[in-house]
Amino acid sequence: MSLFDLTSIHCPACGTSSDFQAAGSVNADRRPDLRQEILDDTFQTVTCTSCGEVMRLEPVVNYLDVEFGLWLAVYPPRQIGDYQALEETVQGLFNDSYGDAASPSAQEVGAILKPRLTFGWPATREKILLATKGLDDVAIEMLKLDLLRRLPRAPLRAGVELRVVDVTEDSLQMIWVETASENVLESFEANIQLLKAITDDPEPWAEIRESLTGGVFVDIQKLYLGAGRDAA
Structure with missing residues (x-):
């Protein structure tokens, strides 16, 4: 099972805080989409709602x-x-x-x-x-x-x-x-x-x-x- 916990991430550009689901474990057999996100370099990324800065946990x-x-x-x-x-x-x-x-x-x-x-x-x-x-x-x-x-x-x-x-x-x-x-x-x-x-x-x-x-x-x-x- 893949497990996520709600956390806050602060934008390094403008300081805005955003809620985000942080991964604690990934089961790629049950969630191959998460494997693909890692390969695509999009896993655990979030875009700041204020300034558009892309961040990664x-x-x-x-x-x-x-x-x-x-x-x-x-x-x-x-x-x-x-x-x-x-x-x-x-x-x-x-x-x-x-x-x-x-x-x-x-x-x-x-x-x-x-x-x-x-x-x-x-x-x-x-x-x-x-x-x-x-x-x-x-x-x-x-x-x-x-x-x-x-x-x-x-x-x-x-x-x-x-x-x-x-x-x-x-x-x-x-x-x-x-x-x-x-x-x-x-x-x-x-x-x-x-x-x-x-x-x-x-x-x-x-x-x-x-x-x-x-x-x-x-x-x-x-x-x-x-x-x-x-x-x-």
Whole structure:
């Protein structure tokens, strides 16, 4: 079941307060329209009735999609520095809901689900897109590392991410995006054969894959975030 709670959102442009139904959980199998809204970048957006400013709520939501084998715990981008603690929390939540602590019927569902932790809407949209296209999100993260070696320049800095936004037979459409604002800085296409080279010859990538899959936060950002704020 998809759950929503009434909340107020304040317009950053004019300060007007508007009531809004904030999502707490999304069941995409029962509400495929909500899956599509996330893919269309329209989910959890509201237009200010006073000035017309378009706003989007920060994500704090659980997402279930049995059809495409995906379970997401989504947090605001500002919490990415706490990813290690959140990985433990999220893994525990998944275990209670679909793992060893769950009922036998729930465990059957959990066996086909990939549990993932994401921060922000661009990362969340990407995970859902890749699932619907039947692509391995771990291989995609390894491809990003490969691309960082190949690109003549990369606007890689805190708060900027490399995301897949579309998939065709021959290519992956990629963007550099500011996570919090969702402003696209640059875009380019990557040949799908680069991804195929990784999936066809996984051995050289075995160590990287192990690092990426050492928790439910499967994202190259964990490789340079280190211990995050948890190290303090």
